[in-house]
Amino acid sequence: MLKDRLRPGDTVVDATMGNGHDTxxxxxxxxxxxHVIAFDVQAAALIETQKRVPAEMTTLVHSGHETMRAHVPMELHGKISAIMFNLGYLPGSDKTLITRTETTMIAVKEALELLKPGGLLTIAVYPGHEGGVEEGRSIAxxxxxxxxxxFEVQHLRPINRAAAPPELWLVWKRG
Structure with a gap:
């Protein structure tokens, strides 16, 4: 969905950098x-992401996504084409270091302010990890x-999978 909506020259945010694949x-x-502005609280995420992405196209921020508004330049507020959240934990690392409902909810609310009209917010939720059910419930x-x-909101989740399948929330800012 994002690939079809984004254009050369757009500015986007990866709110949960992880290992840099989404970035x-x-x-x-x-x-x-x-340009991509990406956030993560773990230094290991920045190190892994730096290996994958072109430095001239990215700003990697060693901070939580709840600080997004402070780190996105003021002149870009209301001009971001897409913001992507992939909640949970950093794959291949400590599974106790997870996104938290409190900070995630601050971040998704701020994300709507940063999006341009027609912009898209995506939120991947993983109810199968500790804290994931609570995070998903709060998003809902x-x-x-x-x-x-x-805003137009859509919620996608597999219905033929057992045991807490991942869910995707899509929020389009009208305008």
Missing amino acids: LFLTRCVSPGG EWAVTLEPRR
């Missing part, structure tokens, strides 16, 4: 001339409160 995907979507409770005239 790399986003840089490819906005090349040439685009928040999403249903979004004003339909300003």
Whole structure:
């Protein structure tokens, strides 16, 4: 969905950098001339991501996604084409270091302010890890409160898989 919506020159945010796979995907979507701002609280995530992405197209921020608004330059507020969240933990690392409902909810609310009209917020939720059910429930409770005239919300999840399959939330900013 993102690949079809993004254009060369767009600015996007990877709110949960991880090992840099999503950051790399986003840089490819906005090349040439685009920029990706990516966030993670773990230094290991920045190190792994630096190995994968072109430095001239990325700003890697060693901070939680709840600080997004402070780290995205003011002149880009309301001009971000897409913001991607991939909640949970850094694959291949300590599974106790996870995204937290409190900071995630701050971040997704700020994300809507940063998006341009027509921009897309994606949130991948993994209910199978500790804290994932609570995080998913909070996203769902928040999403249903979004004003339909300003946002379109879709929720995708597999229905033929057992044991807490991942879920995807899509929020389009109308305008």
